[in-house]
Amino acid sequence: MTFTLATWNINSVRLREALVCRLMRDEAPDVLCLQECKSPVEKIPMEQFRALGYEHVVARGQKGYNGVAIFSKMPIEEVRAGDYAGLGHARHIAGRLANGVTVHNFYVPAGGDVPDRAVNEKFGQKLDFLTHMRDDFAANRPARAILVGDLNIAPREDDVWNHKALLKIVSHTPIEVEHLAQVMAAGDWVDVTRQDIPEGRLYSWWSYRSPDWDTADKGRRLDHVWATPDIAPAARGSRILRAVRGWEQPSDHAPVFATFDL
């Protein structure tokens, strides 16, 4: 059985309802994971998505900030919603699909501007969130699982437009990359996007602050698709839909896709 999954930081699911519908209609992933819904769950426009075949959803939300949701064409049951680092934020939801695959959808804290936890509390919270993720997966080793989301870290040199220029910029600092590597090791996760596309620069986010994002191309790969080793070999066809970043009134993130032949 084949299924396709996508992850997209939507930056307000209510403002961009039409864009979500367009992606659902044009690309029709079996599972669509959103982050930064910025909406209470009861105000997500479920009916419009349901009409496009996404009849099943698990979600966590809060007013104005954060929020994660998994829309699925096949049945999904919630298995957990973690409160990593005890922030009380809606940044994680996990569901088990009818095909037996567990999907973790994460929105890791961005971490503020200064990469020093002594002067920037948000950076400490980001590191603590990642440490908590690591401990969680070490204590409960995932199987037949996929982890997606806006992890707010671009780990590789070719995941950013300029490695040296970004070494002290939050999202690409060595300490963040090390924390992310420990999360990966704890769950034995495989980076599916880079398994499929091992070479070359790859970005999923371009700042709103760049007037001509496409030409300047100062991007970062902040959005990820991982899988456990029992199903990672079944992954193929990963792609980042850069064109979506150029849609009318876009999110600053592009959706990331992967297909699994299970």
Place this chain on the structure above:
DNA sequence: ATGGTTGCGAGGCAA
């Protein structure tokens, strides 16, 4: 070193 833009929600905060 700074400023650049966007969303939420009505002034600044978060990204």
